[in-house]
Amino acid sequence: MAAGARIGRCSPRRLPAGAPPRPPTCRRPTAAATPKVEDERFLPWLRSKAGANISSVLRVGTSPLGRSLFASQPIRKGDCMMQVPYNALLTEDKLPEGVRRLLDGVAGDTTKTAVLLLMEQRLGDDSGWAPYVSSLPSSGRMHNMMFWAPNELHMVRNSSVCDETIVHREHLKKQFSMVKPALERFPHLFGEIKLEDFLHASALVSSRAWQTSRGVSLIPFADFLNHDGDSDSILVYDEQKDVSEVIADRNYAVGEQVMIRYGKYSNATLALNFGFTLSRNIYDQALVWIDMPEQDPLYKKKIDIWQKHQTPKSEHICSPGCTKTSFAIKEVKYSGDKGIGVPQILRAFVRVFYATSTEELEEMAMEAAENDGRLARRPLKHAEREVHAHRKLLLHVDNMMQGHSTAVEQLEIVDGTASRNMHPFRKEMAKDILAGELQVLQSAHAWAANYCETVSMS
Numbered sequence: 001m002a003a004g005a006r007i008g009r010c011s012p013r014r015l016p017a018g019a020p021p022r023p024p025t026c027r028r029p030t031a032a033a034t035p036k037v038e039d040e041r042f043l044p045w046l047r048s049k050a051g052a053n054i055s056s057v058l059r060v061g062t063s064p065l066g067r068s069l070f071a072s073q074p075i076r077k078g079d080c081m082m083q084v085p086y087n088a089l090l091t092e093d094k095l096p097e098g099v100r101r102l103l104d105g106v107a108g109d110t111t112k113t114a115v116l117l118l119m120e121q122r123l124g125d126d127s128g129w130a131p132y133v134s135s136l137p138s139s140g141r142m143h144n145m146m147f148w149a150p151n152e153l154h155m156v157r158n159s160s161v162c163d164e165t166i167v168h169r170e171h172l173k174k175q176f177s178m179v180k181p182a183l184e185r186f187p188h189l190f191g192e193i194k195l196e197d198f199l200h201a202s203a204l205v206s207s208r209a210w211q212t213s214r215g216v217s218l219i220p221f222a223d224f225l226n227h228d229g230d231s232d233s234i235l236v237y238d239e240q241k242d243v244s245e246v247i248a249d250r251n252y253a254v255g256e257q258v259m260i261r262y263g264k265y266s267n268a269t270l271a272l273n274f275g276f277t278l279s280r281n282i283y284d285q286a287l288v289w290i291d292m293p294e295q296d297p298l299y300k301k302k303i304d305i306w307q308k309h310q311t312p313k314s315e316h317i318c319s320p321g322c323t324k325t326s327f328a329i330k331e332v333k334y335s336g337d338k339g340i341g342v343p344q345i346l347r348a349f350v351r352v353f354y355a356t357s358t359e360e361l362e363e364m365a366m367e368a369a370e371n372d373g374r375l376a377r378r379p380l381k382h383a384e385r386e387v388h389a390h391r392k393l394l395l396h397v398d399n400m401m402q403g404h405s406t407a408v409e410q411l412e413i414v415d416g417t418a419s420r421n422m423h424p425f426r427k428e429m430a431k432d433i434l435a436g437e438l439q440v441l442q443s444a445h446a447w448a449a450n451y452c453e454t455v456s457m458s
Contacts, residue, residue, distance in 0.1 A: 045131040046088060046220055054221050055082040058258060065226045067135075068257050075252040082222060083243045090116055090129060090218035096189070102182035109216040111175050113209060114201040117218065119189050121201070132220040136208075139200040143275035143426055144207060146172070146199060151421045155411060155430045158403040159437055160287035160326070161268035168272065172202050207274045212237040212244060219244050227270075228259035229278055235260065267433045277432035284436035285330045288346065288396055288444075292323050292353055298361065302353050305361055309368050309375035325349075332443040342444055348376035350389045360385060379455070387452045394452065397445045404438040 046054055058081055059072040075081060092100070092112035099119075103112055120127040127133055139147060145165040156162050176198045183190045208223040209216050214237065222235055222244060232249035252258055262270075266284045267277040292299065303322070327349070332341035352375060355361050360380075368375045380386040410416055411431050422430070 042131045042135065049128070049220075050085050050088040052083070052085060054084055054088075057081055058221075060221075060224060063226075063257055065257075067224050068226055069221075069224050071252040071254055071256050071258055073254055075248050075258070077248050077250050079248045081246050081248050081258060083241070083245045084219050084222055086214060086242045088220055089214065089244070090120070090132075090220075091215050092116060093215065095119070096186075099182070099186060099189070102185065103179060106178050106182065107175065110205055110209070111179060111202070113216040113218065114198065114205045115179060115183065117201045117204060118183075118197060121197075122189065122191050129220070132218075136204055139196065139203070142200075142203055142207070143271075143423070143429065144203045145272045145275075146203060147275075148426060152423065152426050152430070155407060155422060155427075156433055158400070158407050159268060159433055161272055161433060164268070165272055169199075172199055175202075203275075210235055210237075210244070213239055217244070222246065225258065225260045227262045227274070227276075229261060229264075229281060229283065231259055231261040233258075233260040267429075267436045271429050271433055277429045277436075279432060281432070281436050282331075284440055285328050286400070286437040286440040286444075287326045287328055288393075288400065288441075289324055289326045290346075290349065290353065290393075290396060292325065294323055298355065298358065301358065301361055302355065305365055306349075306352055306375065309365070309373060329440060329444050331440045332447045341440075342447065344377055346393070347390070348374070350393045351376040351380055351386070354389045354392045355385070356388075383455050383458065387455050390448050390452050390455075394445060394448045397441050397448065401438060401441045401445060404434050404441065408434050408438065 042060070043054075057071060057073050057075050057079070058069045061068055061070045063070075090113065092109055095103070095112060095116050099115070100112070103115065107115065117133070120129050120133050124130065145153065145161065146169050148165065153162055153165060173195065176195050179198075180193050183193050205216065205218065209218045210222075211217075219235070225235075225246070233246055235244055235246050237244050246260060248258075262274065264283045265274075267281045268284075270281070271277050292302075296302070327343055327346040329343065329346065330341040352361065352364060355364070363381070364376045367378065371378075380389070408431060411422075411427055411434070
């Protein structure tokens, strides 16, 4: 049985594990009304499409989170809450063979599923998935960051997600230019091909589809489940039964909303790919950028020694000409003098790239050769050098903290420019992104400051 993963930044999902009931860490309420799903039409259609009953314990309803699924009868931990067979899924292999053949080698699985959705949208009521397709939100009701206006995106310029959004948008535009000639050969299936329609379909797939052994799949009914970051329930694909199913991770009373975890995603990822954030996200992280000035007389030697001691599976490689690099950090948890959350490779990097002499670099290279081959993974023998490297890291983190703090303050001014120019829902999303990253940075700063003081006094 394979674990499915939401398409947005796909990551493996672990199978359900035992956990006591807890209040859900819910996604924010949607800012606009969710298209109404008519149970009288949708559920009978889905049962007919699937050739089986999808769920006997769940019903469609609405909550402050928008469209949701609720327990229609008591559910016990370990119960299978729904099963959606393959024939009810929208998957790329349901594209006409001629279209699929032209897209092979040009488009990835996610883009192919988006193209399939475009085709079904074009068919309207003639589509075999019309009740499902008509229930999907319009682009005006979506808050994925690719739909944010420039002034809205500007408010998260201190977060790496700002640049990620721009890169993602450009990638989709490039994908569109590559698939458009193929789609134009089938005007009866796609009509006039517009970029905004392609972006909308792509956003729907990235926010609603799962990666299963059948490929990128839109799964009707299952995608009505909202996200709880603390849940252990996930969607899994049973290859023997050829069905997607969800197992309850706890007991549910009648009328209680049933939720699952889309993945262990930060607010930046949730905002970019799904269009919502959490007010408190335990998976938040921040990207720390480190400058590497080429005018440093030791620049070439530092690059050479860093490359020499990186393994083929190294998580971070710098090449000649690289003047800036980044590291992801999570909220720091203390364990003695170790900061769990600050990557060891980041600490190694600052030891190497803030070295002030050839002797220091050679000592680190010699120590690496005498041990496991990894460079600068142990504290420097000279306390002053160790403190110097970590104070440089402190400086970077402090500068980021100031930028994030200022941005959050601007967003909190009720009559400020940010408040007037941003959609209220997106404003709250921006605050969640920045506040979450700020908390991560503050934890790293506190640990590094304490580490420097401890080393200085030893």
